[in-house]
Amino acid sequence: EDAKEAIENMSDPYSNDPKRHPVLKPASVKPFNAELPLSLLIENFISPNDIFYVRNHLPVPEIDISTYELEVEVEDTDKKVVLTYEKLKDLPKHTITATIMCAGNRRSEMSKVKIVKGLDWGPAAIGNATFTGVLLRDVLKLIGVDEDSNYKHVQFEGLDMDPTSKYYGSSIPFWKAVDKRGDVLLAYEMNGAPIPRDHGFPIRVIVPGVVGARNVKWLGKITVSQNESDSHWQQNDYKGFSPSVDWDTVDFNKSPAIQELPVISAICKPEAHQKVQVKDGHITVQGYAWSGGGQKIVRVDLTIDGGNTWHVAKFDHQDSSEPPQHWAWTLWSAKIPVTTRIKNAEVWVKAVDSSYNTQPESFKNIWNLRGVLSNAYHRVPIELQW
Amino acid sequence: EDAKEAIENMSDPYSNDPKRHPVLKPASVKPFNAELPLSLLIENFISPNDIFYVRNHLPVPEIDISTYELEVEVEDTDKKVVLTYEKLKDLPKHTITATIMCAGNRRSEMSKVKIVKGLDWGPAAIGNATFTGVLLRDVLKLIGVDEDSNYKHVQFEGLDMDPTSKYYGSSIPFWKAVDKRGDVLLAYEMNGAPIPRDHGFPIRVIVPGVVGARNVKWLGKITVSQNESDSHWQQNDYKGFSPSVDWDTVDFNKSPAIQELPVISAICKPEAHQKVQVKDGHITVQGYAWSGGGQKIVRVDLTIDGGNTWHVAKFDHQDSSEPPQHWAWTLWSAKIPVTTRIKNAEVWVKAVDSSYNTQPESFKNIWNLRGVLSNAYHRVPIELQW
Numbered sequence A, B: 001e002d003a004k005e006a007i008e009n010m011s012d013p014y015s016n017d018p019k020r021h022p023v024l025k026p027a028s029v030k031p032f033n034a035e036l037p038l039s040l041l042i043e044n045f046i047s048p049n050d051i052f053y054v055r056n057h058l059p060v061p062e063i064d065i066s067t068y069e070l071e072v073e074v075e076d077t078d079k080k081v082v083l084t085y086e087k088l089k090d091l092p093k094h095t096i097t098a099t100i101m102c103a104g105n106r107r108s109e110m111s112k113v114k115i116v117k118g119l120d121w122g123p124a125a126i127g128n129a130t131f132t133g134v135l136l137r138d139v140l141k142l143i144g145v146d147e148d149s150n151y152k153h154v155q156f157e158g159l160d161m162d163p164t165s166k167y168y169g170s171s172i173p174f175w176k177a178v179d180k181r182g183d184v185l186l187a188y189e190m191n192g193a194p195i196p197r198d199h200g201f202p203i204r205v206i207v208p209g210v211v212g213a214r215n216v217k218w219l220g221k222i223t224v225s226q227n228e229s230d231s232h233w234q235q236n237d238y239k240g241f242s243p244s245v246d247w248d249t250v251d252f253n254k255s256p257a258i259q260e261l262p263v264i265s266a267i268c269k270p271e272a273h274q275k276v277q278v279k280d281g282h283i284t285v286q287g288y289a290w291s292g293g294g295q296k297i298v299r300v301d302l303t304i305d306g307g308n309t310w311h312v313a314k315f316d317h318q319d320s321s322e323p324p325q326h327w328a329w330t331l332w333s334a335k336i337p338v339t340t341r342i343k344n345a346e347v348w349v350k351a352v353d354s355s356y357n358t359q360p361e362s363f364k365n366i367w368n369l370r371g372v373l374s375n376a377y378h379r380v381p382i383e384l385q386w
């Protein structure tokens, strides 16, 4: 029996994946992708490591810290440095609090309009953590690359490998990598502990304000280049399209790779179809809001009458950093008055960020074949109890 | 008669305002505020000076270039420099192409939901020009202020004066003023000519990606500070609010001053209620799209069936600069197929920017008492001719 299992495991590239917290609800198991129940998601401004949402594209690599090396190079030059884990930890230390979100967060709502291709995420493919590490900007200076250098992209390769032995890859615009206010981090700690295996041990690049897919885990190589990463995930995935584009007509060259994410929000308490007690003529609603690009949330509006009256939420937790370096989500709550003795209602939320961008109303008009950028109003039907 | 007119003029602070091009349609005359007919607006990627929209808050000051001085100082210190026009022109020269838009652009559509306070702008309170001048960043270095300095705001004062002898004022965040990619310009040229009087002669500060109200004309004073400008226009105007906030409940301290503007678009041809010829089963629609914060427009979608089918516009003119320094608007056109022999249609447009933010659908849910940030879908009813 044991021998048989061992043989099966040998052929299963996922057999060395770490154990996960049982509360994580898998959207897929191999690769492992999982989110938290909504009520737990907003219990903490800082999401604990063991219940931080997991979005893996491939098996989790097993990395020996004593032999780990991070290659950093400039394409077509001999500018290069190889950094060990110890060397990275010797460089100047920097800490940020940043929210990471999957491009497919809230996809399940978009797929109700029309089927989309992708993991069926609810609104919890998002988390907020404190990351400590070395600024990519500082590491690039080691090889003579700075803000005045003329490059266009910085490519990242993970040590996670697909069945054809290609590494996971992505890239970000050069300016973001070297910008004084970019805060791009080669992180070795998450919430004060070594980065967990599921989140990129030993090094994950944290690109705050930018879609999770560019925050490459198990970082093995950094390449400064004139070109974007040629990886599948940069070129043929993680892009937005018009609702009219389907799999017969899509041309992935026509859309830019998602980088900064648009403004989003979600109601986490109550959840859909839950019973909500009316107290002193009010119901209480809680959730999160966030915007990419270092924008801060400036307002969260709620309605239970289809937009005839809106109520402004109170911010329960918001980081004090100012745009364009506001990387963390905002947790909010609202006491919404209920004036007539209704039995059912639909709660809607929308957020506004510091560039006064706001969310689109409906999924119909932002539908796209990959179900990404799913940031329409979150609409939650509830039952009122009097 | 002449004497009487002269006496009247003496008491009219607007008597020295410049002559304007007759094609400009005034939204108000004193102060002068005017936009172009829509069909003219998109005839040029670079809006000519004499027909660039005008948004003045106060009378146009008359400034003698030989005695003009620009004061630049750091609050509560003796760091200070006074720059003449000649001295400014001796400093390193920088040119950008930038769109300037009024926060109230397209207000007239929002006011159809419910009355708002403000000039009744159509969709042409916007223009795009080439500005040449000195980087504010370079001027601040002259007084020992750079990116590493610890200030929060940079205040601007115009030389235009209200009836109580207070100058027009506003401020921008410090980071934007000193940022390597901020491109904030003390401009002395607009489209290759000296800045016209209506647009700020001799110096206008151009804050690309940021609402017109911070692009102070007739610039007289720059103050580096820990505080925002205390002017009316910074504190009690040019802010967004929830649709539920009215003049009885508004608290201007509760909302941040508008800086970067959200993504917007408008249909300029055809205009509302015009007859449009169907040719080879298509109608042609043209317009502009723009986003603040240096974001580029990545897609413009149109529909004539209420969003059941969307059509992607072609970009007729787009600047090649990349985000976060894409300051210019995008001119687009679309050939929309008309499959059934309908007599009337409503054309809708929405744009998507490089952070994949898009426009809200309706004015009802973004309504605000000042009628600013009026960026819902532009919806134009037309008559089809077969």
Ligand SMILES: [Mo]
Residues within 6 Å of the ligand: A260, A292, A293, A294, A295, B293, B355
């Ligand atoms: Mo952004």
Ligand SMILES: [Mo]
Residues within 6 Å of the ligand: A293, A355, B260, B292, B293, B294, B295
């Ligand atoms: Mo922005």
